[in-house]
Amino acid sequence: MEYAIEVEGLTKLYGDLKAVNNISFKVREGEVFAFLGPNGAGKTTTVEIIETIRNPTKGKVKVLGYDISKSTREIKERIGVLPQEFISFERLTVKETLTYFSNLYKKHADIDEIIDTIDLRDKENELYMNLSGGLKQRVGVAIALVNDPDVIFLDEPTTGLDPRARRDVWDAVAGLKKQGKTVFLTTHYMEEAEYLADSIAIIHKGRIVAEGTLDELLRQYGHQSTLLIKGGKAGEIAGALKKDGYSAEETNGNVEVKISKRDAVIDILFHLKEKGIYYREIDIRHSDLEDVFLNLTGEKLKEET
Ligand SMILES: Nc1ncnc2c1ncn2[C@@H]1O[C@H](COP(=O)(O)OP(=O)(O)OP(=O)(O)O)[C@@H](O)[C@H]1O
Ligand SMILES: [Mg+2]
Incomplete structure (x- = not known):
């Protein structure tokens, strides 16, 4: 079988609210799919x-x-689930927790193997309540593996974690992919999708607004890269470049130039050198999923904090 998940024309109404509005997509076996x-x-x-x-x-x-x-029965036996904001039994150890959940299923994975895969060996006898947020989430991922599932669903597994703990959860997810598992990951962190996903579907107000690999999304919906020119007289630099047909703008004392081709950077710098115009340093910013989202929806994906 080629696809682990096939969704066609899915809609969910809550009263008048179209929470999910006629969406269709497929998830290939063995891939990490980010929603x-x-x-x-x-x-x-x-x-x-x-x-x-x-x-x-x-x-x-x-x-x-x-x-x-x-x-329903067959599906439940073959999938693993980490719900959003999942909390487990406070006063069970990691190992007791995994044993408890394992006993709910007909098919069992080896708990010791799971403990090693998710890198919980040091903590196997620790009470759940004493674990850090990142470790709790890793226990959540481990619980999702107790029935040796083929497909694992992780609903926002790293929300609220610090960057280090997030990285550890990412490692655990990458490990699952290596074992050939299909992973369905929901997230609002573009870095998470960029780092982990083989394919990405972007969902906004109940609709899928774009779908593809990271490269495909960037190519189709990303802006060009931006060259930042720092230091020097921003007005003079922007003026000279505009005269030559570049889309240069002054922002916060720097100059931003949208560049469409890679060699345009050299052209721009050469142009400034020829005119004897001074600048201190340059920086190049490539487009990312945040730009893709902004271009598609006119909104920012990142929450302002
Ligand atoms: N059981 C429910 N009854 C009524 N409305 C609901 C219910 N579940 C979800 N909704 C609404 O449906 C919409 C989609 O909710 P959902 O939880 O699926 O979004 P989400 O993408 O998971 O968001 P988050 O990132 O906050 O978890 C929201 O407007 C939500 O308030
Ligand atoms: Mg949610």
């Missing part, structure tokens, strides 16, 4: 329908070839 979108976009609703936890209003969903409306 990227801001708060309230419809990520959890979609993922919990696929997990057979919520019912759809309309549409068809297949998981590992099984229809969610008919084969």
Whole structure:
């Protein structure tokens, strides 16, 4: 089978609210698929329908070839789930926790193997309540593995974690992919999707606004790169470049130039040198998923903090 998940025309209404609005996509077996979108976009609703936890209003969903409306049991046995903001039993150790969850299923993975995969050996006898946020999330990922699932759903596994702890969770996810598991990741962190995902679907207000690999999304919806020229007389630099047809703008005392071709940077610097115009340093900023999101929706993906 080529696809682990197939979603066609999925819609979920809550009263008048179209939480999920006629979306279709496919997830290939063995890939990390990122469902990227801001708060309230419809990520959890979609993922919990696929997990057979919520019912759809309309549409068809297949998981590992099984229809969610008919084969709930079969699907539940073969998937692993880390719910958003998951909390486990406070006073169970890591190992007791995994043993408890493991016993809920017919099929069991080896708990010691999971502990090694998720790098929890040092903490196996620690109470859940004494773990840091990052370790708690890793225990959550470990719980999602107790039935040796083929598809693992992780709903915002790193929200609220510091960069170091986030990195550790990313390592755990990358490890799952290496084992051949399919991972369905929802996130509102573009860095997470950039770092982990083989393919990305961007969801906004219940609709998928773009889908593809990171490269495809950047190529299709990203801006050109931006050259930042710092130091020197910004007005003079911007004026000289504008005269020559470049889209140069003064911002905060620096000059920003949108560049479409890589060799344009050399042209610009050569141009300034020829005219004897001084600057102190340059910086090049490439477009990222944040630009893609902004271009598609006119909104920022990142929450202002
Ligand atoms: N059970 C429910 N009843 C009514 N409205 C709901 C319900 N669940 C979700 N919603 C609404 O549906 C929309 C999508 O919610 P959802 O939780 O799927 O978004 P999300 O992308 O997961 O957001 P977040 O990043 O905050 O987790 C939101 O407007 C939410 O308030
Ligand atoms: Mg959510």
